[in-house]
Amino acid sequence: MHGATHHLTALERAEALCQTRGVQLTPLRRDVLRLVLEAEAPIGAYALLDQLKASRPKAAPPTVYRALDFLLEQGLIHRLERLNAFMGCTEALEGHDHDHDHAHDHPHQFLICRGCGATREISDHAVEAAIAAAAARGGFSAPRATVEIEGLCAKCGAAKP
Amino acid sequence: MHGATHHLTALERAEALCQTRGVQLTPLRRDVLRLVLEAEAPIGAYALLDQLKASRPKAAPPTVYRALDFLLEQGLIHRLERLNAFMGCTEALEGHDHDHDHAHDHPHQFLICRGCGATREISDHAVEAAIAAAAARGGFSAPRATVEIEGLCAKCGAAKP
DNA sequence: GTGGCATTGTTATCTTATAACACTCACGAC
DNA sequence: GTCGTGAGTGTTATAAGATAACAATGCCAC
Ligand SMILES: [Zn+2]
Ligand SMILES: [Zn+2]
Ligand SMILES: [Zn+2]
Ligand SMILES: [Zn+2]
Secondary structure (H helix, E strand, O other): OHHHHHHHHHHHHHHHHHHHHOOOOOHHHHHHHHHHHHOOOOEOHHHHHHHHHHHOOOOOHHHHHHHHHHHHHOOOEEEEOOOOEEEEOHHHHOOOOOOOHHHHHOOOEEEEEOOOOOEEEEOOHHHHHHHHHHHHHOOOEEEEEEEEEEEEOHHHHHHOO | OHHHHHHHHHHHHHHHHHHHHOOOOOHHHHHHHHHHHHOOOOEOHHHHHHHHHHHOOOOOHHHHHHHHHHHHHOOOEEEEOOOOEEEEOHHHHOOOOOOOHHHHOOOOEEEEEOOOOOEEEEOOHHHHHHHHHHHHHOOOEEEEEEEEEEEEOHHHHHHOO
16 A cells, blocks of 8 residues: 555655754654554544554553654654644655755644544645734734644535535 | 723623523533633633632532533633633623624634743634635635644743843 | 663653533423 | 423542653763
């Protein structure tokens, strides 16, 4: 299936990124990242832990949370606040030839389908600009925004109405 | 102090809104709403519970969560996903003469200061429009967005840089 | 080798949220 | 009257998400 090469590529990208930055994508962190990428939708820490235990019986909550913290710091994954779940960063791992330093913390938004749970990361400049303007108007500086848009994806929207 | 009349007014608005809708703002729900409004920043469910116990020793987690669920459904409060906390809805309770039906679920965004925790609700049409456009471009319909903008408020931005 | 430093293991605990069931009370049907 | 019925609340227990604290390992520099 195409997912395999897709994930391999993403993991290789992650590896390269970490080497460039002089940080270690250890086997544990790599495994957690792989599990996040293999999930079809954002996945919670304890679901990850369950799966991780298959190959690492010693895993405990701190095991997975520390790996997730690392991946978040490196911008390899994002956290979905509404879902208490995590997903891979499209920008960092499916690279559209962007500046890699940028991937550390780039403006992004999520489209979450309330029908099937499918979630997509986007990076909409108009949204980002409007938010920056609104923050400035409110006297806020150095804004970083959590934007999670919940609706029906094309597939679910066509099936239901 | 002016806070007292401010809160009284907000509670009276809530009362009127509930009567119009044929739902009950019971003493318990009213107490929880009052505590949310009295807090200077978004407040968590268990902090509310602690304060609620002062007047209602029998209160337990479901007590406060059920009241919060009601207040959320009626649009009298909002939930801040990043903080796991709640605050009063400026639009519904400090009424700018908007349509009251609108208050049930209106577009809104939050400005959260990472310095002092002060949080402000805004309703920025440009942000809302940009989000609606981005969602449509992604094939998503009926979008409702969680927008939480974290930065430094004017006070904290002036003190630190 | 010894002293840091990063990583992982291990145990315990904390915070946030919900499930499940019992009880009361108000209201209308009969 | 009394018998549902339903909304609201009380009560107990548990699920789900996250972190604190300390020990053990492995690696590299000196
Ligand atoms: Zn991303
Ligand atoms: Zn869908
Ligand atoms: Zn509001
Ligand atoms: Zn501030």
